[in-house]
Amino acid sequence: MKIPCSLFTCFSAGSLKQESKHVEEGGSGEESRFRVFSHSELKSATRGFNSSEKVGEGGFGIVYKGRLRDGNIVAVKVLSIELESMRGEREFVAELATLSQINHQNLVPLRGCCVEAAHRYLVYDYMQNNNLHHTFLGGEERRMRFRWELRRDISIGVARGLAYLHDQLNPHIVHRDIKPSNILLDQNFTPKLSDFGFAKLLRDEKSYVSTKVAGTLGYLAPEYATSGQLTRKSDVYSFGVLLLEIVSGQVVVDAYEDTDRFLVEKVWAAYRSENLIRMVDPVLKTAFEEEEAIRFLRVGLLCVQETARLRPRMTEAVEMLSNKIEMGGIEISKPGFVADLRNVKMRHQLPIIHESTSSSSGAHYGNSFWSSANLGR
Numbered sequence: 001m002k003i004p005c006s007l008f009t010c011f012s013a014g015s016l017k018q019e020s021k022h023v024e025e026g027g028s029g030e031e032s033r034f035r036v037f038s039h040s041e042l043k044s045a046t047r048g049f050n051s052s053e054k055v056g057e058g059g060f061g062i063v064y065k066g067r068l069r070d071g072n073i074v075a076v077k078v079l080s081i082e083l084e085s086m087r088g089e090r091e092f093v094a095e096l097a098t099l100s101q102i103n104h105q106n107l108v109p110l111r112g113c114c115v116e117a118a119h120r121y122l123v124y125d126y127m128q129n130n131n132l133h134h135t136f137l138g139g140e141e142r143r144m145r146f147r148w149e150l151r152r153d154i155s156i157g158v159a160r161g162l163a164y165l166h167d168q169l170n171p172h173i174v175h176r177d178i179k180p181s182n183i184l185l186d187q188n189f190t191p192k193l194s195d196f197g198f199a200k201l202l203r204d205e206k207s208y209v210s211t212k213v214a215g216t217l218g219y220l221a222p223e224y225a226t227s228g229q230l231t232r233k234s235d236v237y238s239f240g241v242l243l244l245e246i247v248s249g250q251v252v253v254d255a256y257e258d259t260d261r262f263l264v265e266k267v268w269a270a271y272r273s274e275n276l277i278r279m280v281d282p283v284l285k286t287a288f289e290e291e292e293a294i295r296f297l298r299v300g301l302l303c304v305q306e307t308a309r310l311r312p313r314m315t316e317a318v319e320m321l322s323n324k325i326e327m328g329g330i331e332i333s334k335p336g337f338v339a340d341l342r343n344v345k346m347r348h349q350l351p352i353i354h355e356s357t358s359s360s361s362g363a364h365y366g367n368s369f370w371s372s373a374n375l376g377r
């Protein structure tokens, strides 16, 4: 799919604060669901941004549940990013309208936005089963709801969503922030990636950073964390960590353990001792397919290899998980990981690294990523 660039030319020179304005999809004749909402509509949908409607809070703002006049349930993200860092009104809406054209069953649909004075809001379809971090990780009881078949479907779904962003879009999109809280689950537990393309809303894409980044360093590819190289293979690394978590039921870094804290290391040790099966989540007891679970762990290890070019592309990962590629002869080399936050130092003006295939989004990082404030969190 090609992402249309001139999609937003249908907005007139006047104010963007138009009630329920629809944006036509460029050239296809289909009508997009994307709308520019009025502030009053979002206010009444969320009962005045009532704290009882708050579903969570991330590094970029608070998310509320809302009911639109037509009865549809949405999630409204109130951005708390400094205005100067964000694109101007028109560009901001245009970027979102473009992003809303990206449709895939494993991506959270973007319904629209609202620009009201200094405030910006994003409106998404509401995902009933929250996110993987909340619903899956954090306790045996939660994990028991995720039988093996569901874990398999979620893993393959996430891989497909990423493969779509990486290999079907032109220019491709590097997600940059694959982690359990960005994998939302709909009413059928179908996984949907959220927050993709977020960096495009900022004036300087390179300054994209989740302020919670230090808490999620375990998902960052080591080359990205330590020298700022961001490519599709950085997402592959993060996906690998996520996959190991889904199969093992263990978190990426276990803060309560003195030794054996890092999941990636534990799975690597099990692989070296030819006993990968011991890493499968014990709450599954024997209710899983052994050959498949081991294959998933091997794919996870392939994705987290230290050398980025040895990691598979996401499209290949989908094939491996679906058992369409023979994995028998594939060598796995040692994993990389960011073992110590102190290794991540404040850097200034490191060169921008491009992938061999050009991309508007296959880039970089900004100084804010390295700020001591972020690392302190």
Ligand SMILES: Nc1ncnc2c1ncn2[C@@H]1O[C@H](COP(=O)(O)OP(=O)(O)OP(=O)(O)O)[C@@H](O)[C@H]1O
Binding pocket: 055, 056, 057, 058, 059, 060, 061, 062, 063, 075, 077, 108, 124, 125, 126, 127, 128, 130, 131, 134, 177, 181, 182, 184, 194, 195, 210, 211, 212, 213
């Ligand atoms: N479309 C949605 N439907 C239902 N819940 C959502 C939706 N979008 C976000 N949420 C919930 O809102 C909360 C905050 O999400 P947000 O993306 O702002 O932050 P995060 O991903 O938790 O953290 P970070 O800022 O570090 O990425 C999460 O718990 C998420 O599950």
Ligand SMILES: [Mg+2]
Binding pocket: 058, 181, 182, 194, 195
């Ligand atoms: Mg998020």
